[in-house]
Amino acid sequence: MNKEYKVAGYVKLAKKWENNREAAMQYHRDYYRKKFIQSADMTLVDTYIDITGQKQIIKRPEMLRLLKDCTEGKVNCIAAQTKGYLAANGKELCYLLKYLFDLPVRIDVVTEDVTYRMDTIQNIENQRVELKKMADEYALLDIEAYQIWKEKVLQKIRDMK
Numbered sequence: 028m029n030k031e032y033k034v035a036g037y038v039k040l041a042k043k044w045e046n047n048r049e050a051a052m053q054y055h056r057d058y059y060r061k062k063f064i065q066s067a068d069m070t071l072v073d074t075y076i077d078i079t080g081q082k083q084i085i086k087r088p089e090m091l092r093l094l095k096d097c098t099e100g101k102v103n104c105i106a107a108q109t110k111g112y113l114a115a116n117g118k119e120l121c122y123l124l125k126y127l128f129d130l131p132v133r134i135d136v137v138t139e140d141v142t143y144r145m146d147t148i149q150n151i152e153n154q155r156v157e158l159k160k161m162a163d164e165y166a167l168l169d170i171e172a173y174q175i176w177k178e179k180v181l182q183k184i185r186d187m188k
Contacts, residue, residue, distance in 0.1 A: 032069040032104040032135070032148070035093050036062070039112040042080035052076050059106065072102050082115035084123060085179045095184045097127060097134050104135045110145060113138070121165035122176050128159045 036059030044051045056074045063071040073096070075089040084090050096102045105127075107113050113136070114120035127134040135147040135155075147155040166173035 030068065033072045033102050034059075034063055034069050034104045034106050035072055035096065035102040036074040037090065037093055037105055037107045037112055038074070038076045039087065039090070039115075040076065040078045042078065044078045048078055051078065062106070069104070072096070082119070084114065084119055085176070085183055091180070091183045092187065094126070094180060095187055097130060097132070098184060100132045102134070103132060104137065104148065106137045108139045110138050110140055110143060118165070121162040122173055124158055125162035125166050125173065126177060126180065128155070128162065 036055065038055045040051055055076055059071055059074045063069050075093040077087040077089040079087055081087055084094075093102065093105065097105070105113070110120060114123050124136070127136065136145050136158075137148060138145045145154065145158070147158065
């Protein structure tokens with residue numbers, strides 16, 4: 028790796044964690060801090076933690092803050108323990124990847140899933156291209172639905188300012 032990665036740790040926890048909110052948030056902040064503290068080329072920018080029953084990205088405030096930071100160039104790598112943290116279903120995952128991969132600044136995605144691990148840094152030529160292709164093809168199935176989703180995301184990001 029020759030690039031300096033500005034990493035965001037992202038976690039989406041179920042609503043039941045609301046009762047132990049502070050402990051859960053501290054655990055995940057510590058997890059990502061420890062994970063990247065020794066890295067020579069990866070700096071943890073922030074940990075974004077949604078504790079909500081909401082599965083849709085547009086209803087997850089910390090995911091929206093993360094997308095805003097990606098859009099503004101503050102983050103160029105998203106780390107999540109599972110792809111399930113990133114998106115609750117295939118549609119949301121494809122829309123999210125399309126959004127991220129279409130940004131003018133390169134955004135990489137790394138998960139720790141055992142079976143379906145994403146790592147667009149280590150496997151740049153193949154995995155990133157294939158994930159982008161999948162996301163683009165999925166969005167093209169109903170481009171109007173993707174455009175509506177994207178506009179809602181962009182509106183939520185604008186509302187944050």
